[in-house]
Amino acid sequence: MNALTATGLHKRYASHHALRGLDMEIPQGSLFGLLGPNGAGKTTFIRIANRILAPDEGRIELFGAPLDASSALRIGYLPEERGLYKSMKVGEQAMYLAQLRGLSATDAKQRLRTWFERWELQSWWDKKVSDLSKGMAQKVQFITTVLHEPELLIFDEPFSGFDPINAQLIREEMLRLNREGRTLIFSTHRMESVEELCTHIALINQGQNVLSGTVQGVKDRHRSGRFVLRYRAEHAASFTLPEGVELTRNEQEASGIFTSEFRAGLDDASRLLTALAPQVAVYQFEEVVPSIEDLFVQTVQGV
Amino acid sequence: MKPFLLVAQREITTRIRKRSFLVMTILGPVLFIGLMVAPTLIAMSSETEELNLIVVDHSYVLPGTPSVEGANLAYFDPKEVTEEQAIALVRERDDIDGLLYLPESVNSDPEFSLKNAKLYTETTAPLGMASELEGLLERFAYEGKLRHFGVDPALVTQAKSDASIEAFELSDEGSEASGTEIKTGIGFFSGILIYMFTFLYAAQIMRGVIEEKTSRIVEVLVTSVKPTQLMLGKILGIASVGLLQFAIWIALTAAAASAVGAAGLLSPDPAQLEALGAAGQTPPELGELQSVLGTLDALNLPALIAMFLFYFLSGYLFYGALFAAVGAAVDSETDTQQFMLPLTLPLVLTFILSTNIIENPNGPVAVALSLIPFSAPIAMMIRLPFGVPWYELAASMSLMVLGFLGTVWLAARIYRVGILSYGKKPTYADLWKWIRMKP
Numbered sequence: 001m002n003a004l005t006a007t008g009l010h011k012r013y014a015s016h017h018a019l020r021g022l023d024m025e026i027p028q029g030s031l032f033g034l035l036g037p038n039g040a041g042k043t044t045f046i047r048i049a050n051r052i053l054a055p056d057e058g059r060i061e062l063f064g065a066p067l068d069a070s071s072a073l074r075i076g077y078l079p080e081e082r083g084l085y086k087s088m089k090v091g092e093q094a095m096y097l098a099q100l101r102g103l104s105a106t107d108a109k110q111r112l113r114t115w116f117e118r119w120e121l122q123s124w125w126d127k128k129v130s131d132l133s134k135g136m137a138q139k140v141q142f143i144t145t146v147l148h149e150p151e152l153l154i155f156d157e158p159f160s161g162f163d164p165i166n167a168q169l170i171r172e173e174m175l176r177l178n179r180e181g182r183t184l185i186f187s188t189h190r191m192e193s194v195e196e197l198c199t200h201i202a203l204i205n206q207g208q209n210v211l212s213g214t215v216q217g218v219k220d221r222h223r224s225g226r227f228v229l230r231y232r233a234e235h236a237a238s239f240t241l242p243e244g245v246e247l248t249r250n251e252q253e254a255s256g257i258f259t260s261e262f263r264a265g266l267d268d269a270s271r272l273l274t275a276l277a278p279q280v281a282v283y284q285f286e287e288v289v290p291s292i293e294d295l296f297v298q299t300v301q302g303v
Numbered sequence: 304m305k306p307f308l309l310v311a312q313r314e315i316t317t318r319i320r321k322r323s324f325l326v327m328t329i330l331g332p333v334l335f336i337g338l339m340v341a342p343t344l345i346a347m348s349s350e351t352e353e354l355n356l357i358v359v360d361h362s363y364v365l366p367g368t369p370s371v372e373g374a375n376l377a378y379f380d381p382k383e384v385t386e387e388q389a390i391a392l393v394r395e396r397d398d399i400d401g402l403l404y405l406p407e408s409v410n411s412d413p414e415f416s417l418k419n420a421k422l423y424t425e426t427t428a429p430l431g432m433a434s435e436l437e438g439l440l441e442r443f444a445y446e447g448k449l450r451h452f453g454v455d456p457a458l459v460t461q462a463k464s465d466a467s468i469e470a471f472e473l474s475d476e477g478s479e480a481s482g483t484e485i486k487t488g489i490g491f492f493s494g495i496l497i498y499m500f501t502f503l504y505a506a507q508i509m510r511g512v513i514e515e516k517t518s519r520i521v522e523v524l525v526t527s528v529k530p531t532q533l534m535l536g537k538i539l540g541i542a543s544v545g546l547l548q549f550a551i552w553i554a555l556t557a558a559a560a561s562a563v564g565a566a567g568l569l570s571p572d573p574a575q576l577e578a579l580g581a582a583g584q585t586p587p588e589l590g591e592l593q594s595v596l597g598t599l600d601a602l603n604l605p606a607l608i609a610m611f612l613f614y615f616l617s618g619y620l621f622y623g624a625l626f627a628a629v630g631a632a633v634d635s636e637t638d639t640q641q642f643m644l645p646l647t648l649p650l651v652l653t654f655i656l657s658t659n660i661i662e663n664p665n666g667p668v669a670v671a672l673s674l675i676p677f678s679a680p681i682a683m684m685i686r687l688p689f690g691v692p693w694y695e696l697a698a699s700m701s702l703m704v705l706g707f708l709g710t711v712w713l714a715a716r717i718y719r720v721g722i723l724s725y726g727k728k729p730t731y732a733d734l735w736k737w738i739r740m741k742p
Contacts, residue, residue, distance in 0.1 A: 014736050050526045052723065072527045083519030088317060096313050100306055100527040144523075 001064060003028045003152050003183035004049060009058035011044050011207075018044040019055070020207035026185060026200070028063070028151075031178045033194040033215075034187040035292070036204035037300055042187045043080060045204065046156050049185075050077050062152065073102040078145040080156035080187075082138055084129045091125035094144050101148040108147070115143045119169075135166050142170060146177065153177060155186040159193060171197065191293035201292065205300050219289055226288040227262045227272055231280035242275045244268070257283060306528040307536045314511070314540025319547065328548055332555035340563055354400040354424070354432070359389050361407040362416035364443050374432065376403070390423055400425055403436060417444055486688035487661050493611050493684040498654055501618050501680070502647075504545045505626040509639065511537055512630030512722070521722045530719035534631075535711070538623045542616065610687055613700065618680030620707040622646065628714035631721030632729050653678035657685055664689035674699050676706025713738065 006024040010017075018041045026032045036042050047053045048060060051067050062071050084093055091112070098108035116122050119139060129137055138161055146153060158174070159167045174197065178184050188194060194201060195215065202212035211218060226248075231237065236250055236258055245268065250260040264272050273285050290298070318324055354374045358365060361381045377399075379389065389402050401424035405416040417440055422433055446456040512534075515521040524533055629642040653672055660669040664686045672682035673691070679699050683691070720737040721729070729737075 014733075014740075047723075052522065052525050075526070077523060077526050079519065079522040081519040081522065083517075085317075085514070085520055086518055096309065097523065099309055100524070102527075141523075 001028050002026055002061075003030070003063060004185070005059075005061045005064075006045070006049075007059045009045065009048060009060065010056045011041075011048065011053065012056055018207055019048075019058075021058070022204065022207060023209050024202060024212070026183065026202075028183050029178075029181060030183055030200045031174065031198050032183070032185045033198035033201040034185060034204065035189070035191075035194065035201055035296055036187075037189075040204045041207040042204055043156060044207075046077075046154055046185075046187065049154060050075060073148065074151050076101075076145045076148065076150040076153045078142060078153075078155045078158060080160065082141050082161065084137055084141060086130040087128060089125070090121075090127055090129060090132070090140055093129065094140060094147070097144040098147050101150075103148050111147050112143070115147065119143070134161060135163055138162060139166065139169075142173070146173075151182055153182055153184045155184070157188060158186050159188065159190060191291070191296065194292050203296060203299055210299055211295065215292065218292070218295065222290045222295055223266050224288055224290070225264055225266045225268070227264060227269060228284075228286055228288055229260050229262065229276055229280075229282065230284040231258055231260070232256055232283050233258050233280060237280045239276065239279055242271060245272060245275075261288075307532040310524075310528060310533055310536025311540035311543065314537055315543050315547075318507075318541070318544045324544070324548065328551050329555075331548075331552045332559050335552075335556045336559045336563060354429070355398055356401045356403050356424075357389060357392065357399055358403045358405075359384055359386065360403075360405045360416075362405045364405070364417065364440060364447060374435075381407075393423060393425060401428065405440075417441075489607070490661065490685035490688045491657065493607075493687075494654075494657060494681045497611075497615050497618055497680045497684055498650060500545060500549070500615060501622050501650065504541055504619060505622045507541050508538055508623045509626040509630035510636065511541070512627050512718075513633065513636055513639075516631065516722050516725075517635065525719075525722065530722060531715040534624070534627050534715055534718050538620065538627060538711075542619055542623070545619070607687060610696075611684060614680040614684055614703070617676075617700075617703040617707050621676055621680075621703070621710050622650075624707065624710040624714035628717040628721070631714075631718040632724075632734060633721075634725060634728070638728050649675075649677035650681070653681045657681065660685045665691075670695065674702055676703050679703055679706075716740075 002025050004024065004026040006022060009019045009022040009024075011019040022041065022045060024045070034042050034045070044053065048055050049062075049067075051071060060067060062074065088096075094112050095105065095108050098112065099105060103111070116125065121136075121139065124132065124136065124140070129140070132140070142158075145155075153174075155174075158170055162170060171193070174184055174186070178199075198215055200212070200214050201218060203210050213221070230253065234256070236252065237260075239247060239250075239260070241247060241262070245262055245264040248261045248263055251258065253259045262272060269287055273282075276282065276285070355377070356374050357377045357379055359379050359381050363381075365376075365378075384392075386404055386406075389404065393399050393402050401422060404421045404423065406419050406421075408415045420436075420440065422428060422436065424432075449456045449459060515524065521533075528536070625646050629639055629646070632642060633639050656668065656672060656678075659666075660672065660682055663669060669682060669686055672678040673686050673695070675682075679702065683696070683699050687696075716738045717734055720740060
């Protein structure tokens with residue numbers, strides 16, 4: 001089942017058309033990366049999923065049912081622009097937000113105590129938010145986002161505003177939550193975190209889903225049939241190539257190391273390596289796989 | 304708990320714990336009581352300091368040693384003391400505070416010394432001392448002249464009469480004292496209260512909305528609470544705080560007033576006056592007090608208080624919703640000016656026109672202003688003590704309810720778009736687009 005299914009979403013603002021028939025399938029249990037350049041419609045989609053905005057056209061379903069007032073209890077949302085009441089005390093504020101998400105006062109207090117102990121924040125309970133650093137306030141907000149243990153978590157740019165140590169903490173929390181079976185959606189422009197974390201991705205450009213699937217699946221769909229061989233030699237080798245294979249590059253990389261590139265069929269890796277192995281001292285052989293970042297740039301720029 | 308109630312509850316608990324709430328709650332009654340007690344206290348304090356003055360009177364207008372409030376007068380023979388000597392004496396002697404000097408007449412004109420009298424004091428003379436002495440001189444000169452013309456001053460005093468007119472209103476039930484001043488006072492006072500509360504608390508709503516918007520917490524809130532509910536929760540929460548503060552004010556003022564009254568600082572004391580009346584003496588205040596009480600009886604106070612609460616709440620809701628919309632439309636308080644003007648203008652205008660309403664409580668201006676929801680809370684409260692036909696009151700109240708339902712609806716539509724719009728300051732055209740936009 002899908003945690004979230006969107007079909008043909010359209011959203012027009014006064015001056016621009018933010019979503020133009022966006023389709024999206026977010027499988028239950030996935031750690032889903034939402035990619036796209038600024039203004040692509042990521043935040044609009046996230047806001048529609050959170051019922052902050054209603055789509056002009058199209059349908060959106062949460063675990064197979066249309067969104068309604070109870071959806072908020074099953075979703076945890078961390079917006080890109082974070083903030084809390086500055087003059088309110090940390091504990092009181094966390095209690096308020098937890099109760100808004102349907103927790104009883106006793107449950108909220110008990111769970112908050114567990115979280116505050118885990119992250120060693122107990123001494124902050126009676127401090128005002130204005131006395132906290134930005135990173136500290138963001139930790140508090142993260143806790144209030146996940147406290148009601150929702151099945152679906154939506155984080156808009158979760159790593160922005162965190163220092164590297166806290167960003168690592170958040171990353172570990174996200175993986176832990178995902179291991180516990182929760183579905184996570186997060187938007188980001190940091191590609192390295194995508195390959196490291198995500199099971200699935202979708203690339204949104206100009207209000208449409210232009211590329212989506214599992215990370216490996218997306219990469220496989222963009223195989224180019226290019227292979228790189230690095231070998232040890234004193235002089236550039238001249239290769240005897242099997243049929244259908246073309247040598248596109250053969251040059252010295254460092255003293256004693258040469259790099260050559262071949263164009264062949266998508267499934268020719270084994271055949272090619274078998275043919276090349278007797279001819280040179282193989283140092284490294286690999287298929288050229290596009291990185292998500294390459295695909296992002298290619299797709300957006302229409303290359 | 305319902306999200307809407309949680310929002311209202313948060314508004315109440317965070318606000319009543321603020322130091323400013325405590326200060327305002329205590330300061331309000333202190334100010335009220337202060338205004339009531341101040342005249343008595345001032346009168347008492349001025350009695351305590353008496354000045355010792357020496358008098359050198361070349362005109363011989365002042366006979367013997369007449370008493371004057373706040374000063375002891377000692378006479379010197381003008382033939383033996385010059386002005387300079389008298390001044391030197393004031394400087395030398397610590398127990399002499401000043402000198403009243405009336406110079407010798409020129410061409411034996413008695414008016415001359417009166418017109419050129421001088422008061423020398425070592426410290427600043429108390430306010431009113433000079434005019435008190437002037438009155439004294441005038442009185443003795445006047446009596447001296449009467450005697451000169453062969454008239455007994457006592458005869459003139461006897462010839463004086465005191466007239467007093469009480470106005471009555473002819474109605475179907477007979478005649479009743481009209482008590483215009485008291486009605487004006489009550490109407491005006493409740494009008495001012497509504498005016499102040501509307502501004503004070505509506506502005507608090509606006510600031511609260513701006514705070515939620517600039518801190519960005521609103522984006523999390525609207526996933527759990529519908530924007531309209533968030534806005535209404537805030538408006539009703541702040542209204543409860545206002546009513547609570549109001550109730551505390553009334554209770555504290557009443558308690559303090561009775562405490563102060565028991566200490567005898569409030570004049571006139573009704574019990575004392577009644578005792579005086581029973582004894583056959585009728586001080587002028589007693590008659591006034593009876594007419595005040597009579598007017599209050601005739602006014603049907605419970606109905607007035609109920610009407611006050613209705614117009615207070617409906618006016619607050621009417622303007623509160625609009626102020627919430629302004630808060631949602633802007634990014635910071637400095638940007639509110641352009642949208643505030645059309646909201647404050649009707650309130651201020653009604654206030655300016657209030658004299659017109661009082662002069663002619665059933666005139667066309669008064670009737671129109673008390674029907675338009677923008678001005679009705681103030682205008683109707685001013686009119687009510689003078690009597691308003693039931694159908695006008697019903698029309699005004701219905702329009703008021705329709706009015707705040709309308710502004711709440713309108714404000715909600717601006718609010719739900721505005722709270723998520725940042726950056727460019729919207730124009731009125733933008734607001735119109737927001738109102739028509741689908742959610």
